[in-house]
Amino acid sequence: MPVDHRRIQGPECSEDYRKPKTLDAALLKKGSRRADGRKCGEQRKIFLKPGVVSQAKGSAYIELDHTKVICSVFDPREKASRNLEQQTVRGEIFCEFKFASFSGVQRRSHQQEADDKEYSLLLKNALEPAVCLHEFPNFQVDVQVLVLQDDGSSLAAAITCAGLALADAAVPMYDLPVGLSKAFSGDTEFFDPTGAEERMCLRGVDGESDHGVFTIGFLPTFNQVSQLFHSGHISSDRFGKMISEVGTLAAEVHKAVQAILLSAVKSSIDSSDNSKLLL
């Protein structure tokens, strides 16, 4: 492997001290409660905060129990390409999604890994339909996302967080996008899965044909799906049913995001002399 001279190098090889965990087959405890005491359709407590990065135009932080994601959005800048053919009448969202090296059970490399790239693209696809791209032709808005700790549903958390950060940066949007994630194995469905539940459902339990995880980007005001990412196996009937349930699940998160944003706007009116400007 080539030596990275830009970083302080450790020993050539090192290994995790934890043994690869034998996957816990019993995800549901007695009384159909999950490992962390939630019901199947229950969401973890959401903590959201806009305006956490002073150097960014807009930013937000989201915490779903152990899943912690921070996002910052910057001023629109001219698109990098010099090629005239690539100039478009629409703006663009540029996303960079990164897991911190200490975010997971296994240590991750500093370089961008395959899933970082994949998630960057998924996030971009989820956000673009929500943004009024025609308002900044030929410009791109940079969205930077860092997962500080990953305990499942990190892409869904990132979508919600980036939506709030974009609104905080005063990027014109049609709606506040909301990210939702669901894992399923057999007949049991886990809304807002933890890391263990995600891994379990992706692998699938022996004897059950249906298993997998899907993450959805949703625009609640217009009841539109902006992006859907599914991996695993599911019958098409059941899939349709799951999608139709999304609306009600999203409403709760959407309300929370709206409330946070409203109070942020209110407090900034109260604290600044912007008020005289607005009279």
Added chain:
Amino acid sequence: MSVHIKTIHPMKYMRDFLARNIRPDGRKLSEVRPTAINVGSISTADGSALVKIGNTVVICGIKAELTVPNAENPNEGFVIPNVELPPLCSPQFKSGPPGETAQVSSQFLADILVNSKCVDLQSLCIMPDKLAWVLYCDLICLDHDGSVLDACVAALVSALCTVTLPEVKFDAITKNKTVELEKRRPLTLTCFPFASTFATFDENSILADPSEEEESLCSGTISIVTSGDSLYSVHKPGGCQLSENRLSECISKAQKRSLTLRGMVEKSMESIKS
């Protein structure tokens, strides 16, 4: 109007404030910004800390792994610090491999670890020449608003304080290692170095704990790493000259601040224990 002078004529903007012995954010020249230290917030890491100095935020996560010690130092483990300045923390950074500032900061932290010997590398050795711990300390800046080195050093030291390592038994003959995840012992630090950055402006004003705006306008910065009485590093990358008196003034201020910061780390350590 002030915002225009600031963008068009930043030097004058700064001087007008300093002439009245006050800084653009309302601080006195020697006043540091409010500091907060939060330890153990990342449970996937073996040790972690989040340090906030004013707007500047640095998070440090430490992952411990097992490795074979270096042949030159068969009874020592490793501590590998790396600083990341991602584009997330400020628009001045580009994505991709670490830039010059990040590389210098990483090396600065590595030097402090060597000079201060705050982690006894021999205590990281499990069996000489066979097995030792390597602590990967990854520091990520989340908000770049000046004096980032101070926040990095504080985050590194506080995160090291929280590291606990499981007991490992190594059988030299069968090369079997058994890790007892339940039996964890904390890492002990021999000293607690902390950095204090000062910015020099026009050769006669010295600003403690400069913000990003001040750092970009000043003629030079100086970072002093101390732990109470001992001095581990004085880092002055270029800039204007500094008289001896001024330097010793800075050093004594840095020493005082290192004690305050140490108190804060101890306090936050207590809060997670209880």
Added chain:
Amino acid sequence: MSSTNERIICVPGQVLCASSNDHVAGQGTFERMGYIYASLAGVVKVEKKLEINIVQVQSLKEQSTVPSPGDIVTARVLIVKSRQCMCEIKCIGDIALTRPFRAVLRQEDVRATEKDRVKMYESFAPGDIILARVLPIMDVHTYQLSTAENELGVVISHSEAGVPMVPISWTEMQCPVNFTKKLRKVAKVIPENIDIDMEDNTETEKKPST
């Protein structure tokens, strides 16, 4: 929607009102299926023009403004070449930008008369603050500026002694410390700009780093 002191605060995607002949969508809003929605988080403002109410949302953050042709901008000269000089736009009108834009000022756009006799080195120097007008965009990647008006040109320029120079004619500026004269394309400035610079007489001053 929620209101404090009779101000209505909204978030993106919120319905503001039904769109009709006398209610139209303005800045910070969009229209869809007969309704006006907010596209920004901020305060709702209704502006009455003739018989029409324009529904707008004003954000608390500064809107990201982009220079458009005809705007008067404040720019700093970065590099002076023989046929053009590179500048960065710092302010558009009276809005200070958080991120500067690159712009070019060509030899033929320096002044309105005797265009061919303009020498760039005798008109600008790196570090000068100039007022200029944005020209129609020709190249996608750079803005073109013009100073071919009496009110446009150099407004702040520092001499070798580091002090701001005083304009003495349309083509010259003088250093108040060592009285050297320098050639510039001087703007006919509004008096308040001169006041600001006159009070600044510290001799230890250095040139702002370029």
